[in-house]
Amino acid sequence: MSELRYDGQVVVVTGAGGGLGKAYALFFASRGASVVVNDLGGSFKGEGTSSKAADVVVDEIKAAGGKAVANYNSVTDGDKIIETAIKTYGRIDVLLNNAGILRDISFKNMSDKDWDLIIDVHVKGSYKCAKAAWPHFRKQKYGRVINTASAAGLFGSFGQCNYSAAKLAMVGFTETLAKEGAKYNIYANVIAPIAASRMTETVMPPDVLASLKPDWIVPLVACLVHKDSKENGSIFEAGGGHVAKLRWERSNGLLLKADDTYTPGAILKKWDKVNDFSKDAQYPTGVADFMGLLEESMKMGPNDKGETLDFKGKVALVT
Numbered sequence: 001m002s003e004l005r006y007d008g009q010v011v012v013v014t015g016a017g018g019g020l021g022k023a024y025a026l027f028f029a030s031r032g033a034s035v036v037v038n039d040l041g042g043s044f045k046g047e048g049t050s051s052k053a054a055d056v057v058v059d060e061i062k063a064a065g066g067k068a069v070a071n072y073n074s075v076t077d078g079d080k081i082i083e084t085a086i087k088t089y090g091r092i093d094v095l096l097n098n099a100g101i102l103r104d105i106s107f108k109n110m111s112d113k114d115w116d117l118i119i120d121v122h123v124k125g126s127y128k129c130a131k132a133a134w135p136h137f138r139k140q141k142y143g144r145v146i147n148t149a150s151a152a153g154l155f156g157s158f159g160q161c162n163y164s165a166a167k168l169a170m171v172g173f174t175e176t177l178a179k180e181g182a183k184y185n186i187y188a189n190v191i192a193p194i195a196a197s198r199m200t201e202t203v204m205p206p207d208v209l210a211s212l213k214p215d216w217i218v219p220l221v222a223c224l225v226h227k228d229s230k231e232n233g234s235i236f237e238a239g240g241g242h243v244a245k246l247r248w249e250r251s252n253g254l255l256l257k258a259d260d261t262y263t264p265g266a267i268l269k270k271w272d273k274v275n276d277f278s279k280d281a282q283y284p285t286g287v288a289d290f291m292g293l294l295e296e297s298m299k300m301g302p303n304d305k306g307e308t309l310d311f312k313g314k315v316a317l318v319t
């Protein structure tokens with residue numbers, strides 16, 4: 001199999017001055033892409049700025065014969081980052097929403113500033129970049145987006161309430177972009193990486209960090225954003241050479257007749273069934289899947305008041 005190439009494509013990598021972003025930038029430049037190396041150059045807590053972080057990576061790419069341009073804006077000014085791509089290279093094909101910071105603190109002690117800053121950089125930042133790239137993607141009927149979630153978002157993590165909220169937001173954001181973009185050949189996927197970087201160096205032991213190189217997140221992202229990839233709207237975990245897909249699982253659940261017997265007690269009585277994933281669990285991918293359940297509910301017929309559920313989820317009177 002020949003290697004995946006990105007010749008003639010323009011890849012924007014946010015937060016590309018270090019960690020995962022740097023690994024992405026170096027890789028895509030080495031495979032023929034022109035890369036916008038964005039980095040604000042602040043601390044991992046989101047303090048300060050410096051053009052050095054992005055410059056060092058651009059220099060490294062150029063020294064290796066690749067094409068790259070630096071951008072120093074915050075992702076919250078994502079339009080300026082995309083503008084750099086358009087002004088310098090005339091197009092954008094791939095957006096890697098990667099920039100991120102941490103403000104870890106227990107929920108009890110979290111300040112509004114800790115909350116706002118995290119939501120701003122991760123959620124608003126990803127939105128602003130995608131929003132500015134979108135018209136270009138639609139016009140050229142081509143685009144690839146990677147958003148960056150985290151295990152903290154998928155599962156929760158002590159001391160990371162702000163970050164968890166922001167990271168799970170990336171999942172919903174991606175799933176909707178995927179649905180809206182599909183017919184324009186714009187595909188969006190979200191990854192929950194795990195890798196050694198300044199973000200994780202204080203929370204993981206050195207031997208574990210040694211087996212979690214940022215470079216080992218790159219192959220998954222490279223597959224997902226390649227022009228031949230059809231993957232869209234999916235969630236992946238990657239780290240240390242392991243790659244896996246995640247999806248929502250719904251227990252087969254409980255279907256009770258919507259009449260006077262549909263009480264809290266009736267649900268409690270069959271609580272085990274609500275929680276039972278062992279048989280006939282489902283893997284919903286959209287709201288329509290829930291509507292399907294309502295259809296089942298309709299088959300149960302009207303309740304004793306002559307009401308039944310219609311497909312819009314409203315209670316309708318059967319005449």
Ligand code: NAI
Pocket residue numbers: 014015016017018019020021038039040041042043044046053073074075076097098099100101121125148149150151192193194195196197198199200
């Ligand atoms: P990192 O701290 O090494 O790199 C993040 C980069 O983003 C830094 O160079 C920083 O200057 C830049 N940045 C921060 N705020 C910015 C802003 N407003 N505008 C532009 N650039 C900004 O961290 P790492 O580990 O490489 O993280 C990359 C992404 O992966 C982040 O979104 C992070 O939340 C996520 N992630 C990382 C994990 C890990 O194990 N390293 C685990 C889960 C998620």
